[in-house]
Amino acid sequence: MKFHYSKENLKPRQAKLQRILEILPGACSWGSLLGLIFLSIFFPFGAATLIVAFYLSWIMRVLYSTFFLVLSYLQLNIEENTDWISRIDGIRHLPIYLNENRSKKFGSDWRQAISHKVHLDQLDKLMASKNLPPVPEDIYHLIIFPVIKEGRDILEPAIEAIKRQEFRLKQMVIIFALEERALPPVQDAVNQLQEKYKNIFFACITVVHPAVVPGEARVKGANASCAARQAAVFFQNHQIPFENVIISCFDADTVVSPHYFSCLTYHFMVCPERLRASFQPIPVYHNNIWQVPGFARVVETGSSFYQLIEATNPEKLVTFSSHSMSFKALVDVDYWPVDMISDDSAIFWKAYIHYDGQYKVIPMYVTLSMDVVSADNWWQTAKSVYKQKQRWAWGVENFPIVMRAFLESTKIPLYERLRLGFKLFEGHLSWATSGFILSIIGWLPIIFARREFASSVVYYNVPEIANTIFALGFLAICVTIVLSLFLLPKTKIRYRWLIKLGHAIEWMMVPFILVVFSALPALHAQTRLMLGRYLEFWVTDKHRAKG
């Protein structure tokens, strides 16, 4: 479907619809919160009923998510030592490889057995599809690093991590997408890095994105798109078909695990619809995890866990942060949106609409590590974390555009449109409201209790029900704490157990974090969209201690 994936340059009728849909999420969030406050004061019985129903749905959701968080973590753990390279090589002669693998036994090693079973299923699917992949030697990786203010201290570890890959470095093209308005020291650092690594990879190029381009906003997507266009010319010149190229657009601080590109190549090869797919790794924030305040650690670990949970549901998975996709698909959809901040999720929706729903995200159980937001002091870090979460929540800008596309589309099945539309809307609504209802509004019927309500059993039963539900919620937090300790980087640090204990205790800040660094920035973002005060791109502060 041909669709103009932007809020700009719309026909009057479309612009009006766009504006209405922009207002909808914020209006619903505010309506829910204010409505509950109103009910709490004037109709406490109604409010108490809604709040108890909400509490129950919340705990069910928490338990459900915790269950899949554990499963997803196990799968990540299972795939930790998988030999992706040998699997890639095996797929080259698929029928023989498949027959060999069917007879493999793993005895008591249940982890290998599960991994192998998943592998076999993927091979069977690939075989059945008859859509065999190119040979590994023909597959190229394009890696784009948008750069505006990141120095060598941030960029070099990212390149070094790529240098440590199991996959062939001579099949990798690195592009520094440098903003023209970047300061001279940043430009110098990029030039030095390009010089240093140009002979290690197939190519290492710098593409400068002009400061002012008509029709573009000052967003990361515009810079990355400019680089990707140059890359397209590069691949054409080298007669490398786009179908054989996988593009990874990474934040400058992205440090990938040594298996990342072999794992990515494997998933690309076994996916029959590889040209209509994005590949989503699990982002972790370990680069500077011990150098940031405790609340920032908890916030970012929570984000990793959210992705782990989402990874178990590929039907509803949307791309997030650093990820990879088919370069052919990127070219087909005319690259990233150049006027949107949330380019990571927008590219999925753009591709999904372009291919009439025939596009999906493949979860990969491999990690890539990024920086936790960090500034000079506690307060500045808190402000930066808040701004980053607001930027993530600005993903709500996709809602009106996706809804317009769904209203126009005749080829995407109605059920799929309803399912994904509801998920998108409900996700943003609960993001902006759950924290407030759980922490504050849920108690208002008790606080504002008048004589009639205070003399009812409801007045005494609501806190009892809430306490029971929160106790169950605490159990889920305990599971989360254990997993977060397992997920921490295994680097050597002084007073390891003491620090880990401290990190476990930090999770007690969850109720506070839920409001201040989750619900509040989300509501802020939705309110801005509702009022038409569009967010501008803001580059996250990321500091690392030297050495």
Added chain:
Amino acid sequence: MLWLRKIIFYIFALIYLILCPLLVARMLGFVINPLTHRLVKTGLVWVSTNPPDASVYIDGRLAHQKTPTALRDLPPGKHFIRIEHSGYKDWEQNIPIIGKKATVLANILLIPEEWPITRISDQSYQNIVLAADDILIATNPVLKNIDIFHTTQGIEENFKEEIVYERKPLFSKNSIYANGNLVRLLNAPKSPFILLEVSIKDKHRFLWVNLKENPPLIEDISDLLPEIPTRITWVNSDNDNIFAFYPANIYRINIKDKAIFPQSPVNLPLSLDTQPQNLPQAKFLINDKNDLLIREGRWIKLYTKEDYNDPQAYNIAKSRPSTNMYFEEKNGELFYLDDATMSLFAVQILPYHPILNIPIPDAIRIKLPNKDSIL
């Protein structure tokens, strides 16, 4: 994973659809009668006691939790509640329960088997006066025999720590006032100042005493009061100014500046007009105003809210009607002069100081009958 996710999702959704109406019904006070399998309306009783941690029996069955607690799922009708706490008398009552309603038995004061009475001083006194909440003045006709008692500060949540009474004479033996006689002691509610009208070698003197200082700071202000006023008063918010009442005039006397100002009655602070006269203090509403401490004849009695129509009275100790008795809220203690020896005694009435009180609906709260009617 996807199929597992779907199965688990539908299981959770089903559980939610079943649990949600049940939970809402329970919140509203509906439970399923195990015999008839039908939904029935229930009520609850909220019970809190002073002291807490008492066992509660409802219709003979012991409740799982000790006080404070809510007894839930009670069918409408009368229920017999018994409260037990070691060292205290049992509390029993038939309580009416209404469907979907909460009955609140808040801060039930448990009566000890034996009142914990402490003798604070062996000396005999004339009367006691409370100043600044934690300073008790035991008066005597001879100034050197007047004592002041500092009580320890109230402990935040309960009074389990031992209460210490620090006794000091108001005047040292070497004081020029030591052998004088007390004519009158005047005080203002919560003020750390007292005014003593004394007679020293047949001369009338007025002594302004600051009890905040240690030892107390005594200032002779007789020059500011050339004639003896009929009444002297002040308020704690302004301890620099006192008001002296004469048959024809009222004077404001600024003690700090040693200045006297004629004062029109119209300009008199309103609170001074309503200030109680120096009648013996012998009536206190205590325990969140649920119970009454009062002297009837020579008996100090406690009236509790055990029954709607017939409040139960307990004798605590004997004290002369001409003397004050004081209930100090911080420590939950009653101070009085013993009827026979005129020595100072303390008895702990409230063993626990509740901090977080739930808002109790007036319509439900079990009340004493009008307190004045039992005087």
